[in-house]
Amino acid sequence: MIANLRVIRTAFELDVKQQAVDLFMIFGVLIQPLLIAIMAIYMLLERDPSRGIYVVVGSGMTGLWTSLLFRGTFNINAERFMGTLEGIVASPTPLGTVVIGKTLASVSLSLLSMIFSYTLASVIFRFPLNVAQPIPFFLSLLVTVFAFISFGLLISPLMAVNLSLSGWVNALEYPMYILGGFLFPILLLPGWSNPLSYVLAPYWAARVLHATSSGAGAIGDILLSWGMMFILGIIYIAASYRLFKIVLHRARVDATLSMM
Amino acid sequence: MNAIEVRELSRVFRATIGTIRRSTKEVIAVDGISFDVREGELFGLLGPNGAGKTTTVKMLTTLLIPTTGSITVLGHDVVREAASIRSRIGFIFGGERGLYWRLSARDNLRYFADLYHVDPDVARRRLPELFELVGLTGRENEKVEGYSRGMRQRLHVARCLIHDPQILFLDEPTMGLDPVGARELREVVRNLVAEDKTVFLTTHYMFEADALCERVAVINNGKIVALDTPDGLKRHVEDLSVIDVEVFGIAPEMVDLLRQLPDVDTVSVEDRDQKQALRIHSKLGSAMVPQIMQRLDGNGATIGRVTVREPTLEDAYVRLVGGQV
Numbered sequence: 342m343i344a345n346l347r348v349i350r351t352a353f354e355l356d357v358k359q360q361a362v363d364l365f366m367i368f369g370v371l372i373q374p375l376l377i378a379i380m381a382i383y384m385l386l387e388r389d390p391s392r393g394i395y396v397v398v399g400s401g402m403t404g405l406w407t408s409l410l411f412r413g414t415f416n417i418n419a420e421r422f423m424g425t426l427e428g429i430v431a432s433p434t435p436l437g438t439v440v441i442g443k444t445l446a447s448v449s450l451s452l453l454s455m456i457f458s459y460t461l462a463s464v465i466f467r468f469p470l471n472v473a474q475p476i477p478f479f480l481s482l483l484v485t486v487f488a489f490i491s492f493g494l495l496i497s498p499l500m501a502v503n504l505s506l507s508g509w510v511n512a513l514e515y516p517m518y519i520l521g522g523f524l525f526p527i528l529l530l531p532g533w534s535n536p537l538s539y540v541l542a543p544y545w546a547a548r549v550l551h552a553t554s555s556g557a558g559a560i561g562d563i564l565l566s567w568g569m570m571f572i573l574g575i576i577y578i579a580a581s582y583r584l585f586k587i588v589l590h591r592a593r594v595d596a597t598l599s600m601m
Numbered sequence: 602m603n604a605i606e607v608r609e610l611s612r613v614f615r616a617t618i619g620t621i622r623r624s625t626k627e628v629i630a631v632d633g634i635s636f637d638v639r640e641g642e643l644f645g646l647l648g649p650n651g652a653g654k655t656t657t658v659k660m661l662t663t664l665l666i667p668t669t670g671s672i673t674v675l676g677h678d679v680v681r682e683a684a685s686i687r688s689r690i691g692f693i694f695g696g697e698r699g700l701y702w703r704l705s706a707r708d709n710l711r712y713f714a715d716l717y718h719v720d721p722d723v724a725r726r727r728l729p730e731l732f733e734l735v736g737l738t739g740r741e742n743e744k745v746e747g748y749s750r751g752m753r754q755r756l757h758v759a760r761c762l763i764h765d766p767q768i769l770f771l772d773e774p775t776m777g778l779d780p781v782g783a784r785e786l787r788e789v790v791r792n793l794v795a796e797d798k799t800v801f802l803t804t805h806y807m808f809e810a811d812a813l814c815e816r817v818a819v820i821n822n823g824k825i826v827a828l829d830t831p832d833g834l835k836r837h838v839e840d841l842s843v844i845d846v847e848v849f850g851i852a853p854e855m856v857d858l859l860r861q862l863p864d865v866d867t868v869s870v871e872d873r874d875q876k877q878a879l880r881i882h883s884k885l886g887s888a889m890v891p892q893i894m895q896r897l898d899g900n901g902a903t904i905g906r907v908t909v910r911e912p913t914l915e916d917a918y919v920r921l922v923g924g925q926v
Contacts, residue, residue, distance in 0.1 A: 344718035351715045359703045424698025427664055428760070432716040433688045439716070593666045596614060596659070 345438045352442025353449075360412075360450055369411060374404035374454040375461060381524060382466050393468030394554045401455025402523040402547050407514055408451035409444070409489050413496030414510045416443050417588070421501075427598045430589060437494065437585045444493035448486050473556025477563050481549040484570050488542035491574035491581070498584035502591065522547050542573040603673075604768055604799040605638035605661065610670035611823075612656050630656040632823035633670070638801055643794045645814030646803040649922050653823040654803040655694070658772045661801065662692045675767065688717060691761035695773030697753045699760075702746040706737055706756050709745060710763055717764035724763070731759040735789060751782030758789055768799040775809060787813060807915035821922040831914050838912035838920055841866055842886030844893060846879040847905030855900050862892055869919050876905060882912070882920055 360366045378400035382393065417440065420426040429439055463470045472478050500507045518524060520534065521543040527535055538544040549566035552558035592598045612631040618624050631653040638644040648654050659665040661672055663683040672679040674686045693699075700709050707728065714724035732738045735755035745753060754774060761769060771790065775783035790813060794800055804810055810817045811831045818828040827834060851870070859881065860868050866882040883889040887909045897904055 344715070347721070348715045351712050355701070355704055355708055355712055358708070359701065362703060423701070424694070424696070425701065427692075427694070428699055428713065429716060431662055431664060431687055431690075431692065432713070433684065433718055434716045593664065596656075596665055598664055 345434060348434050348438050349442040349445065352439050353446045356443045356446035357450060360446060366408065366412070366447075366450070369407040370404050370451045370454050371457055373407060374400045374458055377403050377524070378458040378461055382462055382468070392555075393462050393466070394470050394472065395551060396468075396524075397455065397458045397462050397470060398550045398554050399524040399547070400458045401452070402521065402543065402550070403518055404454025404458075405448065405451040405485075405489060406517050406521065406523070406543055408447045408454075409493050410496065410510060410514055410517070412447035413444065413493040414500040414507050416440050416493075416497040417501040418504065418507060421598065426592075430592070430598055435585070436589060437498075437581065440494060440497045440585075441490065444490045444497070445486075447493065448489045452482075452486075472554045474553040474558050477558055478550065478553040481546070481553050481563065481567070484567050485546040485550065488546055488570040488574045491577040492542050494581040495577040495584070498581055498588045501588045502584060504597075517541070517543060520544065522551075539569075540573065542570050542577070545569040545573070602640050603637045604640045604642070604675060605636075605644075605801065606671075606673040607637070607657075607661075608635050608671045610634050610657070610660065610672060611668050612653075612660060612665065613668045629823050631660070631667075634818075634820070634823070634825045635670075636818050636825065636828055638799060640799055641794070641797050642816065643790070643800045643802065643814050645810040645817040646801070646820055647805065647807065647810045647817050647918060648803075648820035649805055652805075652820045652922070654805075654820060655772055657820070658692065658694075658770050658801070658803055662690060662770050663687060688764060689766055690768045690770065691764065691766035692770040693754075693757045693761050693772060693774050695776035697750055697777075700745050700753060700756060703744060705742050705744055706732070706748070706759075707741045709756065710759060713760050714763045719764050727763065727765075731762055734762070734792075735759045736785065751778050751785075754778055754782070754786060755789070758786065762793075766798070768801065769793060771800060771802045773803055773805070775804070775806070783809075807913075807918045811914045819918060819921045826921045827917075834917045834921075835912070835914050837917045838882070840884055841882045841912050841916070841920070842884070842889075843910050843912050843916050844879075844881040844883060844886075844889060845906075845908045845910065846881065846893065846897070847876055847907075848879055848897065849876050849903040849905065851877050851879070851897075851902050855897070855902060858896055858900065859893065862889075862896065864889060867920050880916070880919060882916060 378396055381396040381400060417426065420429060429436060459470060462468045519530065520527065520538045521541060522538065527538045527544065545566040549558065549563055552562060610631055611629065611633050614628045614630055616626050616628065618626050646654050646657060656665065660667050660679065661674060663679050663686055666680055675689055677685040679686060710728055710731065711724065732741045735758050737752060737755060740752065745756065748756065775786050778786060787809065790800060802813060814831065816828065816830055817834060818825050827837065856868055856870055859865060864883050864885050869880045871878045881893060890907060890909065894904065
């Protein structure tokens with residue numbers, strides 16, 4: 342147990358080191374959310390400056406999702422292309438443990454996009470940016486980290502089971518912005534799409550972070566979002582456990598641990 | 602006691618061909634091989650490219666499930682008891698991949714130490730020892746992307762030793778290294794055997810197997826065609842002489858014509874810049890030279906130096922793999 346925790350810590354640390362010099366991740370985590378934030382801020386300038394915090398949280402969520410999706414997709418496949426996957430699989434550490442560390446790194450780094458959006462909106466555009474319910478907001482942020490890591494644990498083996506799936510990664514980025522209610526409420530969407538949002542932990546994360554930052558978070562609603570994130574997180578982890586087993590078995594049968 | 606026991610081992614790969622009318626093609630990479638490796642032995646698996654060496658090593662290291670047959674490593678079955686084996690073996694696959702290039706050598710080893718659940722105090726003590734062993738002391742904080750091929754290969758050796766494994770699987774560890782780098786690496790391997798490690802080495806360099814291995818299995822087209830000590834393998838060609846002929850721009854058809862000569866055992870060709878080196882095995886020795894010259898001359902080949910010599914271990918290997926080098 343302690344040995345596996347050490348692996349998570351080292352995987353986290355070394356993945357942060359590698360991501361910090363990865364231009365694609367810098368774009369996804371910093372530049373793209375800033376562009377989205379600037380667009381949304383200009384849309385709000387003349388209308389409702391008090392909703393600036395909504396923009397900050399929403400654009401931060403886009404950075405969080407982009408980072409999770411792309412890193413999650415390539416967590417295992419990148420190891421495969423680098424030839425390091427065999428070294429990991431042949432070690433006594435479960436592959437999922439390494440992926441937890443790497444996903445934690447992605448989620449932690451992408452929280453930076455929320456901080457950058459906050460700085461942009463408050464310092465440059467001078468929006469009033471008070472988090473109305475700070476303690477529930479930060480607790481929600483912690484539950485969000487758990488929910489996103491568990492979702493990342495699901496994405497990584499799913500994309501590794503079938504390499505052609507990873508070709509769809511770009512197409513999956515924007516639908517989550519919409520279904521997750523990152524930048525506008527899902528009530529604006531057709532009713533039939535709402536159940537899709539309800540099975541996505543990022544939706545509940547966005548819902549509770551928007552609510553607690555704007556002051557609209559009733560205790561029942563906050564607990565519902567936290568509960569849903571926990572339940573969905575457990576479901577994602579259970580599914581990912583099974584998927585990791587399938588990935589490793591198929592890789593040993595089909596000889597796909599190494600690609601070159 | 603045997604560290605590795607392999608029985609009737611086979612591996613078949615299936616590949617799908619075609620887009621609309623899809624069909625499955627089967628390739629037999631390893632075909633019913635059996636052998637044992639004793640504890641503390643340096644055992645070589647020698648064969649040409651595509652003979653099944655890497656596939657065999659991947660099955661031995663739990664990374665690939667055999668199609669049929671069984672493998673026992675340190676008394677454990679590689680399919681059912683992979684977890685019991687993994688912390689006790691280390692491996693290197695030839696080439697430069699398998700390391701994190703954006704990280705330093707120290708970070709790479711630190712990570713693999715954690716992956717193999719090495720106690721942090723032990724890892725802290727072992728890291729400088731390993732850098733010393735592989736000659737990377739003073740360069741350990743540099744990123745791997747700035748390393749030469751030889752340095753990366755030596756870092757692979759350090760990575761594979763970080764958890765002090767009992768058995769090392771080295772798959773063509775000197776591939777692509779310059780002669781000095783390859784010699785240094787062979788010295789490291791020798792030292793490991795002196796420390797009572799069991800080493801399973803694959804190579805397609807005969808002299809490497811000759812210099813390092815106690816026993817050598819020769820694999821060709823997935824089958825083991827000989828298993829003996831290097832001296833025992835040399836006896837396979839006691840009855841032959843070797844005629845080396847330098848030629849310029851020889852066509853494959855002309856090589857086939859030489860193969861058709863009576864009393865020619867095998868013919869192999871090695872490209873050397875603008876010329877080719879023909880190696881012809883024959884029981885007749887120098888008496889065979891006029892016939893060879895006549896056939897080459899008659900087909901317009903430009904001939905360089907011709908020598909007749911006693912066979913070496915490499916010639917035994919060439920004969921065993923039917924000239925495929």
